Amino acid sequence: MTNKEKTPASVSIAVRAADPVSLQGVEVLLRRSEGMTVLAAEQATGADVVLVLANEVTEVVMSWMEAASAMSANPGMRIVLVADRISKPRLARAVRYGLVSILPRAQSGFAEILQAVLNSRAGGAQMPGELLRSVIEELRALLRDTTGSALPGGFESREIEVLRLLADGLDTTEIAAKLNYSERTIKNIIFAVTRRLNLRNRTHAVAYAIRIGAL
Structure with missing residues (x-):
């Protein structure tokens, strides 16, 4: 009996975007990509990856990621963020919600976004070095209260x-x-x-x- 080549598992993905044009455009491209299953809003709790698109990460955008984390039925859920601006405290919070990759929106095309999604599903992470250092510093601080003892x-x-x-x-x-x-x-x-x-x-x-x- 000959061995058959394995077909890569489909990646289920939910998309959130700050504007409907970006949302529709990315969803169309994802549906055309092999191995991608785009989930409707009511199915998002089962997503492998949540893709978030925004120019600036506001508290509204943070609430999307927080909700994705709190309501996910998939323990392996990961978040990929495509944005131009995010503050250090919000970045640290986003990592706790499941953020593993962040791409600068102005410099990232669909090919880069798709690769980040695939990498995150496979356990990879992608983050600029400066942002990664900021996350580490913020997370260390969040583990301590003002007296220096653990919460x-x-x-x-x-x-x-x-x-x-x-x-x-x-x-x-x-x-x-x-x-x-x-x-x-x-x-x-x-x-x-x-x-x-x-x-x-x-x-x-x-x-x-x-x-x-x-x-």
């Missing part, structure tokens, strides 16, 4: 802020206004905490944080 229970500083305000009796709308985030971002933070720590709900999350001394 209790492995909570992130933003999670502690949200849980503290929940403990004070604020609802998600009030917390969003106080922290200058969208209400969806606040809900995603709460969802991420409860899922990661296997907690039943936000009340359980607050009680747990109080019990371990995080609040």
Whole structure:
């Protein structure tokens, strides 16, 4: 019996873009590319790769990546970002959400984007050296609070802020206004905490944080 050449596994991909023209154009090109399966919005939770296109990474764009991380049913999900501007703190947060590759939008054509998608699916990463150094520095800082000790229970500083305000009796709308985030971002933070720590709900999350001394 002769050995048959293996067919590469299809890469399922969800696309988010700041403008509909970019979204439609990239989706058309991806559908024409061998081995690519473009998922509809309602199927995005199963994506292998989430491709995000934006000129500047705003808090809205960050909420896309945060939601992709929080709602993903695929533990191997990776994010590829094509953007011209992203701040260092947002870059560090994006890495925690699953970002593995970032390409400068003004200098990247579809061929480069497609290669980054394939590389990320295969476990690769692509990031300019200066940005990579920034990520490492920011991540080190995020592992410490202002006293230099590790945050209790492995909570992130933003999670502690949200849980503290929940403990004070604020609802998600009030917390969003106080922290200058969208209400969806606040809900995603709460969802991420409860899922990661296997907690039943936000009340359980607050009680747990109080019990371990995080609040």
